Amino acid sequence: MKDDIPKFRKWPIWTDEDVEAVADVVRTGQWWCGAPESHAGEQVWKFQEEFAKFQEVKHAFACTNGTHAIEIALMALGIGIGDEVIVSDWTFLASGSAVISVNAVPIFCDINPETFLMDPVILESLITERTKAIICVHLGGMPCEMDLIMEIARKFNLKVIEDCAHAHGSKYKGKMVGTWGDCGTFSFQASKVITAGEGGAIVCNDEVLAKKIYSVLDSGRLPGKWFYDHFSYGSDFRLGEMNAALLRVQLKRYPQQLKLRNNNALYMNEKLSEIPGVHPQKRDNDVNSCAQYVYPVYFDPDFFGGIGYKKMYEELEKAQIPADACYPPLHSLDLFKDINLMPNVDYNNANWGGEKSNPEKFKNIEKIHANAFELDHRIFLSDKKALDYVVETIKKIKKKYNI
Ligand SMILES: Cc1ncc(COP(=O)(O)O)c(C=O)c1O
CATH class of the missing domain: 3.40.640.10 (Type I PLP-dependent aspartate aminotransferase-like (Major domain))
Incomplete structure (x- = not known):
């Protein structure tokens, strides 16, 4: 292996x-x-x-x-x-x-x-x-x-x-x-x-x-x-x-890396989009170039036996793929549960803090974050064999949990 x-x-x-x-x-x-x-x-x-x-x-x-x-x-x-x-x-x-x-x-x-x-x-x-x-x-x-x-x-x-x-x-x-x-x-x-x-x-x-x-x-x-x-x-x-x-x-080295990352990400988009239930971050036709620092992917729990991002990350780590869990939404951070961060600042209009940090108000990100992972940009600086390995691993994970 x-x-x-x-x-x-x-x-x-x-x-x-x-x-x-x-x-x-x-x-x-x-x-x-x-x-x-x-x-x-x-x-x-x-x-x-x-x-x-x-x-x-x-x-x-x-x-x-x-x-x-x-x-x-x-x-x-x-x-x-x-x-x-x-x-x-x-x-x-x-x-x-x-x-x-x-x-x-x-x-x-x-x-x-x-x-x-x-x-x-x-x-x-x-x-x-x-x-x-x-x-x-x-x-x-x-x-x-x-x-x-x-x-x-x-x-x-x-x-x-x-x-x-x-x-x-x-x-x-x-x-x-x-x-x-x-x-x-x-x-x-x-x-x-x-x-x-x-x-x-x-x-x-x-x-x-x-x-x-x-x-x-x-x-x-x-x-x-x-x-x-x-x-x-x-x-x-x-x-x-x-x-x-x-x-x-x-x-000085960057323009060439940018081109490689960009092209490899387009290849990855094509390959991953062929897998039912896998949705990489959508790239608009108006995007001429993307630095692709990370490559976020949403995986539909209905196609992955309901596993969440933690399990997915574990599986990717086992396969030694440079990947990570995505940022937690800002509204969910402990920092923003406190509504009185700085003295003399009126936070009454803030849409976070205490009850206001209710996940119901941030429906899209709550849904996506629960079932997303991100691929590291090192993958996109690697060769096609590395890209194909990532695609095949995701297919295997799907097969393992989609019982
Ligand atoms: C979106 C975003 N903004 C700002 C920063 C802050 O940059 P720095 O770590 O250089 O302070 C980061 C760093 O990870 C970031 O990802």
Whole structure:
């Protein structure tokens, strides 16, 4: 049996080039980016230019991590105490906790049961007088229906932050994610498709917003001004030079990996869709490219003897397939059972907390999450033999339980 198990790609992928890039920074002694005019270091500034070019956007700002990237975006957009921000319910904690960190109130939006992404119709139904912004999440790298989301945002005068932590280089209707809304945020944490262990970025096209992001990220400074002049409130969210040097090498390699992941995911879609009761995340025809950080799959319990995600995960693990259970819905986390998280913030409108965290209100995600698993992106960097092994294993699991 052991011999049948294909070799899945290891992650992260690195070569001597990555090692040398970091070692070069160590040797120069310029370990932080400083301001561009002081020439303290150049890796962060160059990475920002290169990432902006890759994401087809005017400005990119590197920062400490993807959680801070969302927090910086919220601060730069002026979201603050008591403002409501509508967030997709199926995401990593950070998309919701960032809202708490600026003393605003996250409102969780149920998903479309086919795309697993924020449902625009449900989104519109959650808007109140206090709503100021939307955080949509391109889960697994799959772009949200950005044209519809932007239409709603314009109608109600709302800011839009695209959480692109999974979606480097994903494209919808010919336009990169992160460039539809006011800004896009990225993560370069260890498991992400471009990584330096930790790191993040914010991208935007608007000049005024770009200046604000620069200031929030770098202690209220402004480009070209004296180092000890601080013009507004900001903190230190700067990325270090070693991380940026590593990211530059990872980014150079990325377009080829993106293509491979994308093509292999299309092959997997085709194969899995042939199995009755198996439903991979729906990919709209308007999706030009998908980063496929994870590949979420819903399996209908009627075809799998009623087993839930835990049993399925156990079976995939036994077969040594790089897979995982999916994120628990945000509304179900213990954190959001407490309705008084921050002092002096009015959480009365929150659609979570105590009785309000009732699963009945989040029907789609409750149903999908109970019977979903996600395949790791390493599978999509592997060869066809590895992809076929995953498909055959899922068929075997179905046969085992579909009595
Ligand atoms: C959707 C999403 N947003 C934000 C983040 C936060 O990124 P980081 O771990 O770099 O803080 C993550 C990380 O897993 C994520 O998956």
